[in-house]
Amino acid sequence: MTRFHQSVTTDIVIFTISDEQLKVLLIKRANEPFKDQWALPGGFLFEKEEPDKAVVRILWKKVEIKDVYLEQLYTFGSSGRDPRGRIITISYFALTPKDKIKIVVSDKVQTPTFRSVKQLPDIAFDHNRIITYALQRLRSKLEYTNVAYSLLPQYFTFNQLQRTYEIILNKKLDKRNFRKKFILLGLIKPTKKVLKGERQRPAKLYQFISRKPTELKKFF
Amino acid sequence: MTRFHQSVTTDIVIFTISDEQLKVLLIKRANEPFKDQWALPGGFLFEKEEPDKAVVRILWKKVEIKDVYLEQLYTFGSSGRDPRGRIITISYFALTPKDKIKIVVSDKVQTPTFRSVKQLPDIAFDHNRIITYALQRLRSKLEYTNVAYSLLPQYFTFNQLQRTYEIILNKKLDKRNFRKKFILLGLIKPTKKVLKGERQRPAKLYQFISRKPTELKKFF
DNA sequence: CCAAAAGTGTTGACTGTACACCCATGT
DNA sequence: ACATGGGTGTACAGTCAACACTTTTGG
Structure with missing residues (x-):
């Protein structure tokens, strides 16, 4: 050939x-x-x-x-x-x-x-x-999928996570619903750290349970 | 270079x-x-x-x-x-x-x-x-998507459509729910033809409204 | 004490799923 | 008459979307 x-x-x-x-x-x-x-x-x-x-x-x-x-x-x-x-x-x-x-x-x-x-x-x-x-x-x-982990630092606030989604999808998301869904998915877990030093109430820091590509059943 | x-x-x-x-x-x-x-x-x-x-x-x-x-x-x-x-x-x-x-x-x-x-x-x-x-x-x-159209003849019965899904997804689907969903999606329309000559009640023949690749919002 | 973002539940609408019987035809 | 797939509706459960107030800190 x-x-x-x-x-x-x-x-x-x-x-x-x-x-x-x-x-x-x-x-x-x-x-x-x-x-x-x-x-x-x-x-x-x-x-x-x-x-x-x-x-x-x-x-x-x-x-x-x-x-x-x-x-x-x-x-x-x-x-x-x-x-x-x-x-x-x-x-x-x-x-x-x-x-x-x-x-x-x-x-x-x-x-x-x-x-x-x-x-x-x-x-x-x-x-x-x-x-x-x-x-x-x-x-x-x-x-x-959980690809968002690859755009975020190891420890992040819920707000940073939500902003990541909002920026990429180019639309506002509801804060309470976003939390609920993400916690339910079981992809992230809270840590004992908080983000202090901003001029508002300190935010809990979360991390992804797994930083490997994972597919989900249902999502947004 | x-x-x-x-x-x-x-x-x-x-x-x-x-x-x-x-x-x-x-x-x-x-x-x-x-x-x-x-x-x-x-x-x-x-x-x-x-x-x-x-x-x-x-x-x-x-x-x-x-x-x-x-x-x-x-x-x-x-x-x-x-x-x-x-x-x-x-x-x-x-x-x-x-x-x-x-x-x-x-x-x-x-x-x-x-x-x-x-x-x-x-x-x-x-x-x-x-x-x-x-x-x-x-x-x-x-x-x-509506890719199923490319595996089926122009005119087909609901059962053929459902079998196509079942064979590829390798699981049984509920007949009534399948019809409901498919009709709701608006991808296919009934024709005036029927498939006669089998030894059971003749089946209505349907066709895809569009035989071009189309993405859906939500599906199975 | 004020500004700013953190955090938290309930309700109604909708969607998905489970399920059983009669119908029209060919043999 | 019977065997075969064709055709139809309802009820319950789960999921999604909308929505507003209190909390904690820094300045």
Whole structure:
């Protein structure tokens, strides 16, 4: 059987929450095509490299991030998506709490910047479409899994948890109902810690019982 | 930027229902590796070929099927999955009513056979894993979309519809509740036709209002 | 004492589930 | 006449959504 040779890349949609906004990490492209435009971090797979490993490598090399929630999204391969021709990209999405990230600006890293999904700049290739797809996936995963843990620090207040949901789903939720449902689900447990020092009543801190991906039966 | 060259394939999980069983189409491999073993239909992408187009081409060439429900599943690329090394496969799943298929046995087509998912033979590569993944996807899609239309003929009885669900979900459903829910969802409508000639009371024939993929709010 | 977020229950509407009998036809 | 699947309604339980006030702290 004949074997044809292909160019395969990966692109990664990295989400975090900061300033009460859902943000995506973009970098300025160093090379043509789309030189100096914003794009998702990504790159070509090495020969014989596994896609999952390539993602980890690229995350580290381009934006100095590791140990994040990672999941394959979709493989895009239409001819129009890259001016160099039909280039296949296996897209991934990543979730991380914002305090885990220290973006180092240097020559190596191409000014990675978190941008609110509500006000994205012009973006190279079909990366806008990939971001839209990732956002859909994130929204539905919120509703039937415990992925929220990967956006939050180990200890968090109920309010932080609820804000995470509200920001991503882009709608207000009822405080009492939210508590009830979440406690009933049995995903989180209270700790003995409280968050003091704010200028209101201190809030109990909770933690996820398991910080591994888990599916639920029914949800929001 | 350096570009590396890769081998990219596609594999297709084609489901249908016949003899009250959910079945997958397998073919006998004509070449090494795994010569003469059962495997999913698939093949290498041509240079510059779009993955979606490659799937259509391969479906036609290998099993003489066209115009089926098609959806991308997942991209597998671990090193262990093919003895020839790290070969990437973009997997798809397809759904078709059984009467739409006329499997022609010839030299060209490698004895394609539908096998019940409950009694699969030894299967080449990691295709077992791909089938398991496809089955999960099919099950969850049944619950929040109208994909069932792609497994049924244009006109069908309520019982055929219910059996489709029961076979795939692998559990009995309540007849009255099933009707109620389905009618309430507004996905199907009664026709003036009936199915006569069986040895019981003739059944009303229904059809899907839309035979396009649609998502529902809530479901089973 | 004031501002700010923390924390807490009840009710009504809706949705899902369990369940049994008569009907129309072919043989 | 009988065997076979076709067709129909009700009641109970569980879940979801709406809603407002008191508490605890910092300033």
